Amino acid sequence: MKLLTKTNQIYLTFSLVIYLLTGLAFYQIIRLLIYDEVESRLKVERRDFETYVRTHNAWTSAPYFVENKIEVRPVSKRVPIAEAFKDTLIQNRYDNELIPFRQLTFYEPIHGVVHRVSIRKSLIQTYRLIEVISIAMVLFLGLLLLGMFWFQRKLSGRLWLPFYDTLSRIKQFDLNNDTSLLLSKPEITEFNELNDVLQKMAAKMQQDFRSLKEFTENASHEMQTPLALINAKVEQLIQTEQLTETQTNWIESIYQASRRISRLNQGLLLLAKIENRQFSDTQSVDLSALLTEKLTDMEEVLSFKQLSVEVQTTAPFDVQLPASLADSLVTNLVNNAIKHNQPNGRIELTSTADQLCLSNTGGQLTSDPERLFERFKKESTGPDSVGLGLAIVRQICDSYSLHIAYRETGGIHEFCISRIG
Amino acid sequence: MKVLVVEDEQGLAESITDYMVKDGYICETAATFRDAEEKIHLYTYDCVIVDLTLPDGNGFQIIEMLKRLIATTGVIIISARNALEDKLKGLEIGSDDYLTKPFHLSELNARVKSLLRRRQFGGHTEIRFQEIVVVPQTRKVFVNGQLTMLSRKEYDLLLYFLSNVDVALTKASIAEHLWGDNIDSADSFDMVYSHIKNLRRKLLEKGAADYVQSIYGIGYKFSQP
Numbered sequence: 001m002k003l004l005t006k007t008n009q010i011y012l013t014f015s016l017v018i019y020l021l022t023g024l025a026f027y028q029i030i031r032l033l034i035y036d037e038v039e040s041r042l043k044v045e046r047r048d049f050e051t052y053v054r055t056h057n058a059w060t061s062a063p064y065f066v067e068n069k070i071e072v073r074p075v076s077k078r079v080p081i082a083e084a085f086k087d088t089l090i091q092n093r094y095d096n097e098l099i100p101f102r103q104l105t106f107y108e109p110i111h112g113v114v115h116r117v118s119i120r121k122s123l124i125q126t127y128r129l130i131e132v133i134s135i136a137m138v139l140f141l142g143l144l145l146l147g148m149f150w151f152q153r154k155l156s157g158r159l160w161l162p163f164y165d166t167l168s169r170i171k172q173f174d175l176n177n178d179t180s181l182l183l184s185k186p187e188i189t190e191f192n193e194l195n196d197v198l199q200k201m202a203a204k205m206q207q208d209f210r211s212l213k214e215f216t217e218n219a220s221h222e223m224q225t226p227l228a229l230i231n232a233k234v235e236q237l238i239q240t241e242q243l244t245e246t247q248t249n250w251i252e253s254i255y256q257a258s259r260r261i262s263r264l265n266q267g268l269l270l271l272a273k274i275e276n277r278q279f280s281d282t283q284s285v286d287l288s289a290l291l292t293e294k295l296t297d298m299e300e301v302l303s304f305k306q307l308s309v310e311v312q313t314t315a316p317f318d319v320q321l322p323a324s325l326a327d328s329l330v331t332n333l334v335n336n337a338i339k340h341n342q343p344n345g346r347i348e349l350t351s352t353a354d355q356l357c358l359s360n361t362g363g364q365l366t367s368d369p370e371r372l373f374e375r376f377k378k379e380s381t382g383p384d385s386v387g388l389g390l391a392i393v394r395q396i397c398d399s400y401s402l403h404i405a406y407r408e409t410g411g412i413h414e415f416c417i418s419r420i421g
Numbered sequence: 422m423k424v425l426v427v428e429d430e431q432g433l434a435e436s437i438t439d440y441m442v443k444d445g446y447i448c449e450t451a452a453t454f455r456d457a458e459e460k461i462h463l464y465t466y467d468c469v470i471v472d473l474t475l476p477d478g479n480g481f482q483i484i485e486m487l488k489r490l491i492a493t494t495g496v497i498i499i500s501a502r503n504a505l506e507d508k509l510k511g512l513e514i515g516s517d518d519y520l521t522k523p524f525h526l527s528e529l530n531a532r533v534k535s536l537l538r539r540r541q542f543g544g545h546t547e548i549r550f551q552e553i554v555v556v557p558q559t560r561k562v563f564v565n566g567q568l569t570m571l572s573r574k575e576y577d578l579l580l581y582f583l584s585n586v587d588v589a590l591t592k593a594s595i596a597e598h599l600w601g602d603n604i605d606s607a608d609s610f611d612m613v614y615s616h617i618k619n620l621r622r623k624l625l626e627k628g629a630a631d632y633v634q635s636i637y638g639i640g641y642k643f644s645q646p
Binding site for chain 1: 430432433436437439440499501502503505521522523524525526527574588589591593594600608609611612615636637638639640
């Protein structure tokens with residue numbers, strides 16, 4: 001729910017309740033006042049009546065013009081109440097309409113006989129008055145309510161404008177882009193502070209992101225250079241003529257270890273770069289063609305390891321990838337298929353427009369297939385395997401909305417790539 | 422042949438220089454951008470080896486400057502960054518080759534030689550080693566005047582050996598030279614072995630001496646028996 005809708009809703013509910021309560025109270029007060037007025041007039045008439053009866057000692061009942069105004073009836077027994085007010089309805093003698101009256105009942109002895117006397121006053125005018133007042137009140141209060149509602153809506157719309165402006169700008173903000181977050185300077189202090197804080201945060205984030213990217217590059221440089229130095233020195237060292245067998249072994253170990261660190265470093269940096277989305281120039285790549293090409297490139301290795309290759313591509317499998325990552329993807333897949341193959345084994349590439357599968361023969365998996373794509377998960381313990389190949393494949397797929405699945409059926413290991421969505 | 426090595430890592434610059442001097446080059450080093458700038462303005466070099474990241478500047482600027490001064494100087498970039506953009510930019514501004522650190526000195530040496538051959542004689546030069554003659558332009562090999570048929574890899578291998586005569590070459594450096602970086606070395610070492618075996622056999626058949634020596638635990642060396 002939107003902020004403005006929410007505040008409007010609360011405002012509307014609250015003012016409606018207040019409005020109803022005010023209306024009710026107002027109505028009651030008016031009614032009370034009017035009854036008070038009518039009753040005090042009835043009391044005056046009662047005094048008039050009593051004075052008349054005392055003076056004349058008689059009551060000439062019912063003059064025609066006064067509609068049931070004073071009704072006097074003899075009663076046998078005196079009821080022990082002094083006087084009582086009540087509302088009553090009396091039928092109009094012409095159109096059979098019931099008309100509301102206020103009635104004062106009391107008992108008065110005339111000629112020694114107790115009479116019940118009821119003095120009535122029509123409330124019809126009073127009722128009309130209440131009606132008119134009520135309608136006027138409903139109208140005015142309603143108008144006030146609507147006016148306030150409209151005003152409040154306009155006001156909060158205007159007040160929150162800088163907030164919505166900030167929100168839309170933050171939504172458009174892209175960390176990868178080098179433009180910094182620019183926010184307006186609203187006159188409201190709180191929003192101004194908010195924008196200030198956001199701007200500072202965005203700048204910090206950008207700076208951190210930039211230094212992370214720089215770190216990725218610098219780490220590469222800083223590590224590769226000493227490795228190059230080790231390699232160069234080892235190469236110079238092996239030129240020495242009088243090396244013993246043990247020394248040679250040590251040197252070889254150093255050499256291999258430094259090469260492995262270098263591969264590891266390159267692999268981890270590649271992963272970090274993909275994660276940081278530092279490859280931006282995606283293009284349409286036909287992975288099946290690229291894989292076929294890669295398999296042709298590796299022909300020598302394949303024939304050396306006596307592996308046969310079968311390619312069945314019915315349609316090109318096009319994906320959106322940066323060129324260098326596409327190459328890295330197929331290289332790692334093919335290397336994996338070759339490395340974990342068996343002598344006289346097979347590699348099979350099948351592709352349709354929606355899916356690309358590379359399968360190879362090979363021994364039983366020793367580890368959990370679920371963890372195959374994890375970093376440093378190695379099937380073989382060879383010194384040259386750093387265990388990042390499939391992690392790189394997975395990372396590339398994850399970052400470019402591709403899905404990779406592994407399946408093993410009867411000694412055939414199959415990796416299938418499909419598009420997501 | 423004069424070579425300038427622009428590299429801020431002192432030890433690496435030293436190793437490169439030592440290696441090149443042994444092969445008969447005159448080698449100078451520059452550790453900073455300013456140093457390199459001064460040297461390329463003062464002297465003429467046949468080949469310049471440039472590291473892209475220098476403490477006080479960028480290697481690309483040196484290459485641009487150099488290409489404005491003497492366009493024929495060969496340029497090889499050595500960089501820790503294995504980025505495609507860097508390689509493309511290097512080629513664009515006139516460098517001839519790009520090597521990613523860490524590299525093999527023997528590989529660098531082979532590339533420098535191949536570059537100088539192309540630059541200096543337009544490739545119209547023969548490489549001679551005793552009774553072996555290689556004509557790079559036609560990729561033909563003669564032993565004692567007889568044409569020797571070699572496969573593509575065997576030819577590359579022979580040329581690599583001839584660029585690094587009397588030097589112990591590691592199996593890894595040979596494998597990387599022949600197949601690039603993306604190959605699993607357990608397989609490639611076996612393949613190196615079979616190629617060397619074939620090359621040796623073909624050379625011996627034509628009456629060449631046995632120049633390829635294997636060094637235990639390390640690799641191979643091409644030298645006078």
